[in-house]
Amino acid sequence: MTDPGGAAAAGLAVSAPASRSGGAGRVVPLRIGIVGGGFMARVHAGAARSAGAEVVALASSSPASAARAAGDLGVGTAHESVDDLVHDPRVDVVHVCSPNATHAPVALAALAAGKHVVCEKPLATSTGEAEAMVEAAAANGLVGAVPFVYRYHPMVREARARVAAGEAGRVLSIRGSYLQDWLLERDDVDWRVDSAAGGPSRAFADIGSHLVDLIEFVAGDPLARLTSTTNRVHADRGGSRVDTEDEAAVVFETVGGAIGTLFVSQVAPGRKNRLLLDVSGTAESLEFSQEEPETLWVGRRSGTRLVPRDTARLSPDAARLSTVPAGHPMGYVDAFAGFVRDAHDAVRGGAPEGLPTFADGLRAARVTEAVLDSAASRSWVDVT
Structure with missing residues:
Protein backbone atom coordinates (compact mmCIF):
# COMPACT_ATOMS: atom_id res chain seq x y z
CA MET A 1 0.00 0.00 0.00
CA VAL A 149 -21.09 -1.10 16.11
CA TYR A 150 -22.42 -3.34 18.87
CA ARG A 151 -23.49 -0.08 20.53
CA TYR A 152 -26.04 0.11 17.74
CA HIS A 153 -28.08 -2.94 18.64
CA PRO A 154 -31.33 -1.46 19.97
CA MET A 155 -31.32 -3.82 22.95
CA VAL A 156 -27.84 -2.63 23.95
CA ARG A 157 -29.25 0.91 24.06
CA GLU A 158 -32.15 -0.43 26.13
CA ALA A 159 -29.72 -1.96 28.64
CA ARG A 160 -27.78 1.30 28.80
CA ALA A 161 -30.97 3.30 29.36
CA ARG A 162 -32.05 1.01 32.22
CA VAL A 163 -28.68 1.38 33.95
CA ALA A 164 -28.65 5.16 33.46
CA ALA A 165 -32.20 5.49 34.81
CA GLY A 166 -31.29 3.52 37.93
CA GLU A 167 -33.59 0.60 37.16
CA ALA A 168 -30.74 -1.87 37.70
CA GLY A 169 -29.78 -0.18 40.96
CA ARG A 170 -26.12 0.27 41.85
CA VAL A 171 -23.99 -1.81 39.50
CA LEU A 172 -22.15 -4.48 41.49
CA SER A 173 -20.51 -6.71 38.89
CA ILE A 174 -20.00 -7.09 35.16
CA ARG A 175 -19.16 -10.18 33.12
CA GLY A 176 -18.28 -10.07 29.46
CA SER A 177 -17.01 -12.56 26.91
CA TYR A 178 -16.36 -12.56 23.17
CA LEU A 179 -15.69 -15.95 21.62
CA GLN A 180 -14.80 -17.02 18.07
CA ASP A 181 -13.24 -20.13 16.53
CA TRP A 182 -11.90 -18.95 13.17
CA LEU A 183 -8.26 -19.25 14.25
CA LEU A 184 -8.64 -22.57 16.07
CA GLU A 185 -6.33 -24.71 13.88
CA ARG A 186 -2.60 -24.32 13.31
CA ASP A 187 -3.26 -23.93 9.57
CA ASP A 188 -5.64 -21.01 10.14
CA VAL A 189 -3.67 -17.98 8.97
CA ASP A 190 -4.60 -14.33 8.58
CA TRP A 191 -2.68 -11.05 8.37
CA ARG A 192 -3.87 -10.23 11.89
CA VAL A 193 -1.67 -13.00 13.30
CA ASP A 194 1.48 -11.06 12.33
CA SER A 195 2.19 -8.17 14.69
CA ALA A 196 3.85 -6.23 11.88
CA ALA A 197 0.43 -5.92 10.19
CA GLY A 198 -1.99 -6.34 13.08
CA GLY A 199 -0.12 -4.80 15.99
CA PRO A 200 1.24 -6.24 19.26
CA SER A 201 -2.21 -7.49 20.34
CA ARG A 202 -4.48 -9.62 18.19
CA ALA A 203 -7.41 -11.19 20.03
CA PHE A 204 -7.84 -8.40 22.54
CA ALA A 205 -7.27 -5.53 20.12
CA ASP A 206 -9.52 -7.15 17.52
CA ILE A 207 -12.51 -8.27 19.58
CA GLY A 208 -11.66 -7.34 23.17
CA SER A 209 -11.79 -3.69 22.14
CA HIS A 210 -15.45 -4.20 21.17
CA LEU A 211 -16.17 -5.83 24.52
CA VAL A 212 -14.47 -3.16 26.64
CA ASP A 213 -16.24 -0.41 24.71
CA LEU A 214 -19.58 -2.15 25.25
CA ILE A 215 -18.97 -2.60 28.99
CA GLU A 216 -18.07 1.04 29.55
CA PHE A 217 -20.83 2.28 27.25
CA VAL A 218 -23.62 0.29 28.93
CA ALA A 219 -22.41 0.68 32.51
CA GLY A 220 -21.40 4.33 32.09
CA ASP A 221 -18.45 3.49 34.33
CA PRO A 222 -14.88 3.18 33.00
CA LEU A 223 -12.37 0.53 34.02
CA ALA A 224 -9.95 1.83 36.66
CA ARG A 225 -7.49 -1.04 37.10
CA LEU A 226 -7.04 -4.58 35.83
CA THR A 227 -4.96 -7.70 35.91
CA SER A 228 -4.74 -10.08 32.97
CA THR A 229 -3.21 -13.16 31.44
CA THR A 230 -2.96 -14.16 27.79
CA ASN A 231 -2.58 -17.45 25.94
CA ARG A 232 -1.00 -18.37 22.61
CA VAL A 233 -2.27 -21.75 21.45
CA HIS A 234 -0.01 -22.25 18.41
CA ALA A 235 3.65 -21.26 18.40
CA ASP A 236 3.57 -21.08 14.62
CA ARG A 237 0.95 -20.83 11.90
CA GLY A 238 1.51 -21.65 8.27
CA GLY A 239 5.24 -22.05 8.88
CA SER A 240 5.71 -18.65 10.56
CA ARG A 241 6.21 -17.89 14.23
CA VAL A 242 3.26 -16.35 16.06
CA ASP A 243 3.84 -13.37 18.36
CA THR A 244 0.24 -12.37 19.19
CA GLU A 245 -2.27 -13.82 21.64
CA ASP A 246 -5.19 -16.15 20.89
CA GLU A 247 -6.96 -15.59 24.22
CA ALA A 248 -7.02 -13.06 27.05
CA ALA A 249 -8.60 -13.20 30.50
CA VAL A 250 -9.04 -10.01 32.55
CA VAL A 251 -10.21 -9.19 36.08
CA PHE A 252 -11.05 -5.53 36.59
CA GLU A 253 -12.42 -2.86 38.90
CA THR A 254 -14.31 0.20 37.67
CA VAL A 255 -14.06 3.79 38.83
CA GLY A 256 -17.48 3.41 40.43
CA GLY A 257 -16.45 0.34 42.44
CA ALA A 258 -17.93 -2.50 40.41
CA ILE A 259 -15.83 -5.62 39.86
CA GLY A 260 -15.83 -7.78 36.77
CA THR A 261 -14.27 -10.25 34.41
CA LEU A 262 -13.93 -10.41 30.67
CA PHE A 263 -12.63 -13.17 28.43
CA VAL A 264 -11.88 -13.14 24.72
CA SER A 265 -10.87 -16.05 22.51
CA GLN A 266 -10.44 -16.71 18.79
CA VAL A 267 -9.92 -20.44 19.41
CA ALA A 268 -13.23 -21.47 21.08
CA PRO A 269 -14.68 -24.39 19.05
CA GLY A 270 -18.18 -23.79 17.74
CA ARG A 271 -18.31 -20.14 18.78
CA LYS A 272 -18.65 -18.02 15.66
CA ASN A 273 -19.21 -14.52 17.04
CA ARG A 274 -20.53 -14.90 20.57
CA LEU A 275 -20.38 -11.58 22.36
CA LEU A 276 -22.10 -11.68 25.76
CA LEU A 277 -22.54 -8.92 28.33
CA ASP A 278 -24.02 -9.46 31.81
CA VAL A 279 -24.46 -6.55 34.23
CA SER A 280 -25.68 -7.19 37.78
CA GLY A 281 -27.01 -4.39 39.96
CA THR A 282 -28.68 -4.23 43.35
CA ALA A 283 -32.14 -4.32 41.74
CA GLU A 284 -31.78 -6.33 38.53
CA SER A 285 -29.41 -8.06 36.16
CA LEU A 286 -29.23 -7.43 32.42
CA GLU A 287 -27.84 -9.80 29.82
CA PHE A 288 -27.32 -9.15 26.10
CA SER A 289 -26.09 -11.71 23.57
CA GLN A 290 -25.01 -10.47 20.13
CA GLU A 291 -26.10 -13.77 18.57
CA GLU A 292 -29.62 -13.22 19.96
CA PRO A 293 -29.95 -9.45 19.47
CA GLU A 294 -33.74 -9.21 19.45
CA THR A 295 -34.15 -9.59 23.21
CA LEU A 296 -32.69 -8.36 26.50
CA TRP A 297 -32.76 -10.72 29.49
CA VAL A 298 -33.83 -8.97 32.67
CA GLY A 299 -33.54 -10.75 36.01
CA ARG A 300 -34.93 -9.73 39.38
CA ARG A 301 -35.19 -11.70 42.59
CA SER A 302 -38.92 -12.00 41.97
CA GLY A 303 -38.42 -13.54 38.50
CA THR A 304 -36.96 -13.13 35.03
CA ARG A 305 -38.26 -12.01 31.66
CA LEU A 306 -37.16 -11.39 28.10
CA VAL A 307 -37.75 -7.84 26.87
CA PRO A 308 -38.39 -7.95 23.10
CA ARG A 309 -37.32 -5.31 20.60
CA ASP A 310 -40.68 -3.57 20.45
CA THR A 311 -40.59 0.22 20.02
CA ALA A 312 -43.72 0.60 22.10
CA ARG A 313 -41.83 -0.74 25.12
CA LEU A 314 -38.31 0.62 24.57
CA SER A 315 -36.41 3.71 25.65
CA PRO A 316 -36.34 6.52 23.06
CA ASP A 317 -32.74 5.84 22.02
CA ALA A 318 -33.40 2.12 21.55
CA ALA A 319 -36.57 2.89 19.61
CA ARG A 320 -34.64 5.32 17.38
CA LEU A 321 -32.38 2.51 16.22
CA SER A 322 -35.25 0.06 15.59
CA THR A 323 -35.63 0.62 11.88
CA VAL A 324 -38.08 -2.23 11.22
CA PRO A 325 -41.15 -3.33 13.19
CA ALA A 326 -40.93 -5.90 15.97
CA GLY A 327 -40.92 -9.43 14.62
CA HIS A 328 -38.69 -8.46 11.68
CA PRO A 329 -35.23 -9.52 12.93
CA MET A 330 -32.42 -7.00 13.08
CA GLY A 331 -28.73 -7.91 13.40
CA TYR A 332 -25.12 -6.99 12.70
CA VAL A 333 -25.73 -5.42 9.28
CA ASP A 334 -28.47 -3.21 10.72
CA ALA A 335 -26.25 -2.17 13.63
CA PHE A 336 -23.45 -1.26 11.23
CA ALA A 337 -25.84 0.76 9.09
CA GLY A 338 -27.05 2.61 12.18
CA PHE A 339 -23.48 3.51 13.09
CA VAL A 340 -22.69 4.83 9.60
CA ARG A 341 -25.92 6.87 9.55
CA ASP A 342 -24.88 8.54 12.79
CA ALA A 343 -21.29 9.08 11.61
CA HIS A 344 -22.54 10.73 8.44
CA ASP A 345 -25.04 12.77 10.46
CA ALA A 346 -22.09 14.07 12.50
CA VAL A 347 -20.29 14.99 9.26
CA ARG A 348 -23.31 17.12 8.37
CA GLY A 349 -23.12 18.89 11.73
CA GLY A 350 -25.39 16.70 13.85
CA ALA A 351 -24.66 15.39 17.34
CA PRO A 352 -26.05 11.82 17.36
CA GLU A 353 -26.36 10.11 20.73
CA GLY A 354 -23.67 7.54 21.49
CA LEU A 355 -21.54 7.90 18.34
CA PRO A 356 -18.16 6.20 19.00
CA THR A 357 -15.41 8.65 18.10
CA PHE A 358 -11.62 8.58 17.85
CA ALA A 359 -11.58 9.35 21.59
CA ASP A 360 -13.33 6.03 22.19
CA GLY A 361 -10.82 4.33 19.91
CA LEU A 362 -8.00 5.87 21.97
CA ARG A 363 -9.68 4.63 25.14
CA ALA A 364 -9.74 1.06 23.75
CA ALA A 365 -6.06 1.35 22.79
CA ARG A 366 -5.19 2.38 26.34
CA VAL A 367 -7.09 -0.57 27.82
CA THR A 368 -5.42 -2.94 25.34
CA GLU A 369 -2.01 -1.59 26.32
CA ALA A 370 -2.87 -2.10 30.01
CA VAL A 371 -3.92 -5.70 29.30
CA LEU A 372 -0.60 -6.47 27.57
CA ASP A 373 1.40 -4.70 30.31
CA SER A 374 -0.40 -6.63 33.04
CA ALA A 375 0.05 -9.98 31.29
CA ALA A 376 3.77 -9.28 30.90
CA SER A 377 4.31 -8.09 34.48
CA ARG A 378 1.84 -10.45 36.18
CA SER A 379 0.52 -7.51 38.18
CA TRP A 380 -2.37 -5.09 38.55
CA VAL A 381 -2.17 -2.11 36.19
CA ASP A 382 -4.01 1.21 36.42
CA VAL A 383 -5.91 2.21 33.28
CA THR A 384 -5.23 5.80 32.28
Whole structure:
Protein backbone atom coordinates (compact mmCIF):
# COMPACT_ATOMS: atom_id res chain seq x y z
CA MET A 1 0.00 0.00 0.00
CA THR A 2 1.28 3.47 -0.79
CA ASP A 3 2.50 5.12 2.41
CA PRO A 4 0.70 8.46 2.71
CA GLY A 5 2.64 9.46 5.82
CA GLY A 6 4.73 11.90 3.84
CA ALA A 7 1.64 13.74 2.69
CA ALA A 8 0.46 14.21 6.27
CA ALA A 9 3.91 15.21 7.46
CA ALA A 10 4.17 17.78 4.68
CA GLY A 11 1.33 19.79 6.23
CA LEU A 12 -1.13 19.74 3.37
CA ALA A 13 -3.69 22.52 3.23
CA VAL A 14 -6.84 21.55 5.08
CA SER A 15 -10.32 22.50 3.98
CA ALA A 16 -13.11 20.47 5.55
CA PRO A 17 -15.80 19.52 3.03
CA ALA A 18 -18.87 21.61 3.67
CA SER A 19 -22.36 20.12 3.80
CA ARG A 20 -23.56 20.01 0.23
CA SER A 21 -27.07 21.04 -0.71
CA GLY A 22 -28.86 20.28 -3.93
CA GLY A 23 -31.11 23.32 -3.63
CA ALA A 24 -34.65 23.68 -2.32
CA GLY A 25 -33.59 21.96 0.91
CA ARG A 26 -32.49 18.77 -0.83
CA VAL A 27 -29.34 17.31 0.73
CA VAL A 28 -26.87 15.88 -1.75
CA PRO A 29 -25.51 12.45 -0.70
CA LEU A 30 -22.10 12.33 0.91
CA ARG A 31 -19.40 10.80 -1.27
CA ILE A 32 -17.35 7.99 0.24
CA GLY A 33 -13.86 6.73 -0.50
CA ILE A 34 -12.90 3.32 0.90
CA VAL A 35 -9.34 2.20 1.68
CA GLY A 36 -9.14 -1.60 1.66
CA GLY A 37 -10.65 -4.36 -0.40
CA GLY A 38 -11.59 -7.15 2.00
CA PHE A 39 -14.64 -8.16 4.03
CA MET A 40 -14.82 -4.94 6.01
CA ALA A 41 -14.69 -2.85 2.83
CA ARG A 42 -17.78 -4.74 1.66
CA VAL A 43 -19.54 -4.11 5.00
CA HIS A 44 -18.68 -0.40 4.97
CA ALA A 45 -19.80 0.00 1.36
CA GLY A 46 -23.17 -1.60 2.09
CA ALA A 47 -23.69 0.45 5.25
CA ALA A 48 -22.74 3.70 3.51
CA ARG A 49 -25.21 3.04 0.71
CA SER A 50 -27.88 2.13 3.26
CA ALA A 51 -27.23 5.52 4.86
CA GLY A 52 -27.86 7.22 1.51
CA ALA A 53 -24.22 7.92 0.62
CA GLU A 54 -22.47 7.27 -2.68
CA VAL A 55 -19.34 5.11 -2.72
CA VAL A 56 -17.30 6.85 -5.42
CA ALA A 57 -13.74 5.59 -5.01
CA LEU A 58 -11.63 2.76 -3.60
CA ALA A 59 -7.91 2.17 -3.03
CA SER A 60 -6.16 -0.95 -1.79
CA SER A 61 -2.72 -2.50 -1.39
CA SER A 62 -2.06 -2.38 -5.15
CA PRO A 63 -3.75 -1.03 -8.29
CA ALA A 64 -4.74 -4.58 -9.26
CA SER A 65 -6.26 -5.27 -5.85
CA ALA A 66 -8.14 -1.97 -5.96
CA ALA A 67 -9.50 -2.74 -9.42
CA ARG A 68 -10.75 -6.16 -8.33
CA ALA A 69 -12.40 -4.83 -5.19
CA ALA A 70 -13.96 -1.87 -6.99
CA GLY A 71 -15.39 -4.22 -9.59
CA ASP A 72 -16.80 -6.56 -6.93
CA LEU A 73 -18.37 -3.69 -4.96
CA GLY A 74 -19.62 -1.68 -7.91
CA VAL A 75 -17.35 1.31 -7.21
CA GLY A 76 -16.67 3.49 -10.24
CA THR A 77 -13.09 4.62 -9.50
CA ALA A 78 -10.21 2.37 -8.43
CA HIS A 79 -7.30 4.60 -7.43
CA GLU A 80 -3.74 3.47 -7.98
CA SER A 81 -2.71 4.63 -4.50
CA VAL A 82 -4.13 5.66 -1.15
CA ASP A 83 -2.57 9.08 -1.64
CA ASP A 84 -4.64 9.54 -4.80
CA LEU A 85 -7.82 8.63 -2.94
CA VAL A 86 -7.33 10.98 0.01
CA HIS A 87 -6.71 13.85 -2.41
CA ASP A 88 -9.68 13.01 -4.64
CA PRO A 89 -11.82 16.19 -4.52
CA ARG A 90 -14.99 14.15 -4.94
CA VAL A 91 -14.46 12.30 -1.63
CA ASP A 92 -16.07 13.77 1.49
CA VAL A 93 -15.46 10.91 3.93
CA VAL A 94 -12.70 8.29 3.92
CA HIS A 95 -13.54 4.86 5.38
CA VAL A 96 -10.33 3.12 6.46
CA CYS A 97 -10.72 -0.68 6.21
CA SER A 98 -7.07 -1.65 5.65
CA PRO A 99 -4.78 -3.68 8.00
CA ASN A 100 -4.33 -2.29 11.51
CA ALA A 101 -0.78 -1.01 11.07
CA THR A 102 -1.94 1.27 8.22
CA HIS A 103 -4.80 2.89 10.14
CA ALA A 104 -2.81 5.79 11.59
CA PRO A 105 -0.88 6.85 8.46
CA VAL A 106 -3.95 6.57 6.21
CA ALA A 107 -6.27 8.38 8.63
CA LEU A 108 -3.74 11.13 9.34
CA ALA A 109 -3.22 11.71 5.63
CA ALA A 110 -6.99 11.88 5.06
CA LEU A 111 -7.46 14.33 7.94
CA ALA A 112 -4.61 16.49 6.63
CA ALA A 113 -6.34 16.54 3.25
CA GLY A 114 -9.54 17.82 4.90
CA LYS A 115 -11.51 14.58 4.84
CA HIS A 116 -13.70 13.23 7.60
CA VAL A 117 -12.66 9.70 8.60
CA VAL A 118 -14.37 6.50 9.66
CA CYS A 119 -11.55 4.18 10.77
CA GLU A 120 -11.87 0.51 11.63
CA LYS A 121 -10.85 -0.69 15.05
CA PRO A 122 -8.39 -1.00 16.58
CA LEU A 123 -7.95 2.70 15.87
CA ALA A 124 -4.17 2.29 15.93
CA THR A 125 -1.55 -0.20 17.05
CA SER A 126 -0.19 2.11 19.78
CA THR A 127 -1.63 4.73 22.10
CA GLY A 128 0.78 7.31 20.69
CA GLU A 129 -0.64 6.90 17.21
CA ALA A 130 -4.21 6.94 18.54
CA GLU A 131 -3.52 10.16 20.44
CA ALA A 132 -2.15 11.77 17.27
CA MET A 133 -5.32 10.79 15.40
CA VAL A 134 -7.59 12.27 18.09
CA GLU A 135 -5.58 15.49 18.07
CA ALA A 136 -5.55 15.74 14.26
CA ALA A 137 -9.31 15.32 13.97
CA ALA A 138 -9.93 17.95 16.66
CA ALA A 139 -7.37 20.41 15.26
CA ASN A 140 -8.86 20.21 11.77
CA GLY A 141 -12.49 20.34 12.94
CA LEU A 142 -13.25 16.98 11.33
CA VAL A 143 -15.26 13.94 12.38
CA GLY A 144 -13.30 10.85 13.37
CA ALA A 145 -15.51 7.82 14.10
CA VAL A 146 -14.74 4.20 15.02
CA PRO A 147 -17.21 1.38 14.26
CA PHE A 148 -17.86 -0.02 17.71
CA VAL A 149 -21.09 -1.10 16.11
CA TYR A 150 -22.42 -3.34 18.87
CA ARG A 151 -23.49 -0.08 20.53
CA TYR A 152 -26.04 0.11 17.74
CA HIS A 153 -28.08 -2.94 18.64
CA PRO A 154 -31.33 -1.46 19.97
CA MET A 155 -31.32 -3.82 22.95
CA VAL A 156 -27.84 -2.63 23.95
CA ARG A 157 -29.25 0.91 24.06
CA GLU A 158 -32.15 -0.43 26.13
CA ALA A 159 -29.72 -1.96 28.64
CA ARG A 160 -27.78 1.30 28.80
CA ALA A 161 -30.97 3.30 29.36
CA ARG A 162 -32.05 1.01 32.22
CA VAL A 163 -28.68 1.38 33.95
CA ALA A 164 -28.65 5.16 33.46
CA ALA A 165 -32.20 5.49 34.81
CA GLY A 166 -31.29 3.52 37.93
CA GLU A 167 -33.59 0.60 37.16
CA ALA A 168 -30.74 -1.87 37.70
CA GLY A 169 -29.78 -0.18 40.96
CA ARG A 170 -26.12 0.27 41.85
CA VAL A 171 -23.99 -1.81 39.50
CA LEU A 172 -22.15 -4.48 41.49
CA SER A 173 -20.51 -6.71 38.89
CA ILE A 174 -20.00 -7.09 35.16
CA ARG A 175 -19.16 -10.18 33.12
CA GLY A 176 -18.28 -10.07 29.46
CA SER A 177 -17.01 -12.56 26.91
CA TYR A 178 -16.36 -12.56 23.17
CA LEU A 179 -15.69 -15.95 21.62
CA GLN A 180 -14.80 -17.02 18.07
CA ASP A 181 -13.24 -20.13 16.53
CA TRP A 182 -11.90 -18.95 13.17
CA LEU A 183 -8.26 -19.25 14.25
CA LEU A 184 -8.64 -22.57 16.07
CA GLU A 185 -6.33 -24.71 13.88
CA ARG A 186 -2.60 -24.32 13.31
CA ASP A 187 -3.26 -23.93 9.57
CA ASP A 188 -5.64 -21.01 10.14
CA VAL A 189 -3.67 -17.98 8.97
CA ASP A 190 -4.60 -14.33 8.58
CA TRP A 191 -2.68 -11.05 8.37
CA ARG A 192 -3.87 -10.23 11.89
CA VAL A 193 -1.67 -13.00 13.30
CA ASP A 194 1.48 -11.06 12.33
CA SER A 195 2.19 -8.17 14.69
CA ALA A 196 3.85 -6.23 11.88
CA ALA A 197 0.43 -5.92 10.19
CA GLY A 198 -1.99 -6.34 13.08
CA GLY A 199 -0.12 -4.80 15.99
CA PRO A 200 1.24 -6.24 19.26
CA SER A 201 -2.21 -7.49 20.34
CA ARG A 202 -4.48 -9.62 18.19
CA ALA A 203 -7.41 -11.19 20.03
CA PHE A 204 -7.84 -8.40 22.54
CA ALA A 205 -7.27 -5.53 20.12
CA ASP A 206 -9.52 -7.15 17.52
CA ILE A 207 -12.51 -8.27 19.58
CA GLY A 208 -11.66 -7.34 23.17
CA SER A 209 -11.79 -3.69 22.14
CA HIS A 210 -15.45 -4.20 21.17
CA LEU A 211 -16.17 -5.83 24.52
CA VAL A 212 -14.47 -3.16 26.64
CA ASP A 213 -16.24 -0.41 24.71
CA LEU A 214 -19.58 -2.15 25.25
CA ILE A 215 -18.97 -2.60 28.99
CA GLU A 216 -18.07 1.04 29.55
CA PHE A 217 -20.83 2.28 27.25
CA VAL A 218 -23.62 0.29 28.93
CA ALA A 219 -22.41 0.68 32.51
CA GLY A 220 -21.40 4.33 32.09
CA ASP A 221 -18.45 3.49 34.33
CA PRO A 222 -14.88 3.18 33.00
CA LEU A 223 -12.37 0.53 34.02
CA ALA A 224 -9.95 1.83 36.66
CA ARG A 225 -7.49 -1.04 37.10
CA LEU A 226 -7.04 -4.58 35.83
CA THR A 227 -4.96 -7.70 35.91
CA SER A 228 -4.74 -10.08 32.97
CA THR A 229 -3.21 -13.16 31.44
CA THR A 230 -2.96 -14.16 27.79
CA ASN A 231 -2.58 -17.45 25.94
CA ARG A 232 -1.00 -18.37 22.61
CA VAL A 233 -2.27 -21.75 21.45
CA HIS A 234 -0.01 -22.25 18.41
CA ALA A 235 3.65 -21.26 18.40
CA ASP A 236 3.57 -21.08 14.62
CA ARG A 237 0.95 -20.83 11.90
CA GLY A 238 1.51 -21.65 8.27
CA GLY A 239 5.24 -22.05 8.88
CA SER A 240 5.71 -18.65 10.56
CA ARG A 241 6.21 -17.89 14.23
CA VAL A 242 3.26 -16.35 16.06
CA ASP A 243 3.84 -13.37 18.36
CA THR A 244 0.24 -12.37 19.19
CA GLU A 245 -2.27 -13.82 21.64
CA ASP A 246 -5.19 -16.15 20.89
CA GLU A 247 -6.96 -15.59 24.22
CA ALA A 248 -7.02 -13.06 27.05
CA ALA A 249 -8.60 -13.20 30.50
CA VAL A 250 -9.04 -10.01 32.55
CA VAL A 251 -10.21 -9.19 36.08
CA PHE A 252 -11.05 -5.53 36.59
CA GLU A 253 -12.42 -2.86 38.90
CA THR A 254 -14.31 0.20 37.67
CA VAL A 255 -14.06 3.79 38.83
CA GLY A 256 -17.48 3.41 40.43
CA GLY A 257 -16.45 0.34 42.44
CA ALA A 258 -17.93 -2.50 40.41
CA ILE A 259 -15.83 -5.62 39.86
CA GLY A 260 -15.83 -7.78 36.77
CA THR A 261 -14.27 -10.25 34.41
CA LEU A 262 -13.93 -10.41 30.67
CA PHE A 263 -12.63 -13.17 28.43
CA VAL A 264 -11.88 -13.14 24.72
CA SER A 265 -10.87 -16.05 22.51
CA GLN A 266 -10.44 -16.71 18.79
CA VAL A 267 -9.92 -20.44 19.41
CA ALA A 268 -13.23 -21.47 21.08
CA PRO A 269 -14.68 -24.39 19.05
CA GLY A 270 -18.18 -23.79 17.74
CA ARG A 271 -18.31 -20.14 18.78
CA LYS A 272 -18.65 -18.02 15.66
CA ASN A 273 -19.21 -14.52 17.04
CA ARG A 274 -20.53 -14.90 20.57
CA LEU A 275 -20.38 -11.58 22.36
CA LEU A 276 -22.10 -11.68 25.76
CA LEU A 277 -22.54 -8.92 28.33
CA ASP A 278 -24.02 -9.46 31.81
CA VAL A 279 -24.46 -6.55 34.23
CA SER A 280 -25.68 -7.19 37.78
CA GLY A 281 -27.01 -4.39 39.96
CA THR A 282 -28.68 -4.23 43.35
CA ALA A 283 -32.14 -4.32 41.74
CA GLU A 284 -31.78 -6.33 38.53
CA SER A 285 -29.41 -8.06 36.16
CA LEU A 286 -29.23 -7.43 32.42
CA GLU A 287 -27.84 -9.80 29.82
CA PHE A 288 -27.32 -9.15 26.10
CA SER A 289 -26.09 -11.71 23.57
CA GLN A 290 -25.01 -10.47 20.13
CA GLU A 291 -26.10 -13.77 18.57
CA GLU A 292 -29.62 -13.22 19.96
CA PRO A 293 -29.95 -9.45 19.47
CA GLU A 294 -33.74 -9.21 19.45
CA THR A 295 -34.15 -9.59 23.21
CA LEU A 296 -32.69 -8.36 26.50
CA TRP A 297 -32.76 -10.72 29.49
CA VAL A 298 -33.83 -8.97 32.67
CA GLY A 299 -33.54 -10.75 36.01
CA ARG A 300 -34.93 -9.73 39.38
CA ARG A 301 -35.19 -11.70 42.59
CA SER A 302 -38.92 -12.00 41.97
CA GLY A 303 -38.42 -13.54 38.50
CA THR A 304 -36.96 -13.13 35.03
CA ARG A 305 -38.26 -12.01 31.66
CA LEU A 306 -37.16 -11.39 28.10
CA VAL A 307 -37.75 -7.84 26.87
CA PRO A 308 -38.39 -7.95 23.10
CA ARG A 309 -37.32 -5.31 20.60
CA ASP A 310 -40.68 -3.57 20.45
CA THR A 311 -40.59 0.22 20.02
CA ALA A 312 -43.72 0.60 22.10
CA ARG A 313 -41.83 -0.74 25.12
CA LEU A 314 -38.31 0.62 24.57
CA SER A 315 -36.41 3.71 25.65
CA PRO A 316 -36.34 6.52 23.06
CA ASP A 317 -32.74 5.84 22.02
CA ALA A 318 -33.40 2.12 21.55
CA ALA A 319 -36.57 2.89 19.61
CA ARG A 320 -34.64 5.32 17.38
CA LEU A 321 -32.38 2.51 16.22
CA SER A 322 -35.25 0.06 15.59
CA THR A 323 -35.63 0.62 11.88
CA VAL A 324 -38.08 -2.23 11.22
CA PRO A 325 -41.15 -3.33 13.19
CA ALA A 326 -40.93 -5.90 15.97
CA GLY A 327 -40.92 -9.43 14.62
CA HIS A 328 -38.69 -8.46 11.68
CA PRO A 329 -35.23 -9.52 12.93
CA MET A 330 -32.42 -7.00 13.08
CA GLY A 331 -28.73 -7.91 13.40
CA TYR A 332 -25.12 -6.99 12.70
CA VAL A 333 -25.73 -5.42 9.28
CA ASP A 334 -28.47 -3.21 10.72
CA ALA A 335 -26.25 -2.17 13.63
CA PHE A 336 -23.45 -1.26 11.23
CA ALA A 337 -25.84 0.76 9.09
CA GLY A 338 -27.05 2.61 12.18
CA PHE A 339 -23.48 3.51 13.09
CA VAL A 340 -22.69 4.83 9.60
CA ARG A 341 -25.92 6.87 9.55
CA ASP A 342 -24.88 8.54 12.79
CA ALA A 343 -21.29 9.08 11.61
CA HIS A 344 -22.54 10.73 8.44
CA ASP A 345 -25.04 12.77 10.46
CA ALA A 346 -22.09 14.07 12.50
CA VAL A 347 -20.29 14.99 9.26
CA ARG A 348 -23.31 17.12 8.37
CA GLY A 349 -23.12 18.89 11.73
CA GLY A 350 -25.39 16.70 13.85
CA ALA A 351 -24.66 15.39 17.34
CA PRO A 352 -26.05 11.82 17.36
CA GLU A 353 -26.36 10.11 20.73
CA GLY A 354 -23.67 7.54 21.49
CA LEU A 355 -21.54 7.90 18.34
CA PRO A 356 -18.16 6.20 19.00
CA THR A 357 -15.41 8.65 18.10
CA PHE A 358 -11.62 8.58 17.85
CA ALA A 359 -11.58 9.35 21.59
CA ASP A 360 -13.33 6.03 22.19
CA GLY A 361 -10.82 4.33 19.91
CA LEU A 362 -8.00 5.87 21.97
CA ARG A 363 -9.68 4.63 25.14
CA ALA A 364 -9.74 1.06 23.75
CA ALA A 365 -6.06 1.35 22.79
CA ARG A 366 -5.19 2.38 26.34
CA VAL A 367 -7.09 -0.57 27.82
CA THR A 368 -5.42 -2.94 25.34
CA GLU A 369 -2.01 -1.59 26.32
CA ALA A 370 -2.87 -2.10 30.01
CA VAL A 371 -3.92 -5.70 29.30
CA LEU A 372 -0.60 -6.47 27.57
CA ASP A 373 1.40 -4.70 30.31
CA SER A 374 -0.40 -6.63 33.04
CA ALA A 375 0.05 -9.98 31.29
CA ALA A 376 3.77 -9.28 30.90
CA SER A 377 4.31 -8.09 34.48
CA ARG A 378 1.84 -10.45 36.18
CA SER A 379 0.52 -7.51 38.18
CA TRP A 380 -2.37 -5.09 38.55
CA VAL A 381 -2.17 -2.11 36.19
CA ASP A 382 -4.01 1.21 36.42
CA VAL A 383 -5.91 2.21 33.28
CA THR A 384 -5.23 5.80 32.28
